[in-house]
Amino acid sequence: IDEAFTFFKTNNIDDLIIDLRYNPGGSVTTASILLDKIAGHNDGKLQMTLKWNNNFSKFNEEYHFENDENSLNLKRVFFLTTSNTASASELVINALKPYMDVVIIGDNTSGKPVGMAGRKHQGLIYWLINFSIYNSQNNGDYFYGLYPNCSVSDSYEYSRTDKRDPLLSKALHYVDNDNCY
Numbered sequence: 001i002d003e004a005f006t007f008f009k010t011n012n013i014d015d016l017i018i019d020l021r022y023n024p025g026g027s028v029t030t031a032s033i034l035l036d037k038i039a040g041h042n043d044g045k046l047q048m049t050l051k052w053n054n055n056f057s058k059f060n061e062e063y064h065f066e067n068d069e070n071s072l073n074l075k076r077v078f079f080l081t082t083s084n085t086a087s088a089s090e091l092v093i094n095a096l097k098p099y100m101d102v103v104i105i106g107d108n109t110s111g112k113p114v115g116m117a118g119r120k121h122q123g124l125i126y127w128l129i130n131f132s133i134y135n136s137q138n139n140g141d142y143f144y145g146l147y148p149n150c151s152v153s154d155s156y157e158y159s160r161t162d163k164r165d166p167l168l169s170k171a172l173h174y175v176d177n178d179n180c181y
Helices: 002-010 028-042 054-059 088-096 166-177
Strands: 016-019 046-052 061-064 076-081 101-106 114-121 124-135
Touching: 016 166, 028 046, 028 061, 028 088, 046 054, 046 088, 054 124, 076 088, 076 166, 088 101, 088 124, 101 166
Parallel strands: 016 076, 076 101
Antiparallel strands: 046 061, 046 124, 114 124
């Protein structure tokens, strides 16, 4: 992540397209680091809150933006998505919405605004849904997914870096024309 964002910052990029098409998520901490790189100029502001149920609210946790030497100061960011885009990938998109223009291109995301923490019991480790994830405006119940600004069907016909790829092509069109059409 550092190497990529150092390259972006050195080259003074204006727009960023992030391909999350088949990304089922991952680490909340890694998502927070990516958020710092995209919008670290919001130093100290709330990225997200992990909320547990009332019985375990002592585990609630807030994440805040931290400005890094290679954090960008973008006005908008584009995300390429499919129905397989989930969890921490959706978290990144949702956490940025209060702070910048977020453009989603592709399909509705999966709809997993929750996370897990492992537990041990009688020598076994199990994973259960433990918390819900909310952005700084307390938005987080997107169980039906995040909806695209530009609805585009994905295709396996082109590589992801090929400008003829339907999602990338639509994103590049939006960069140039400020619309989907």
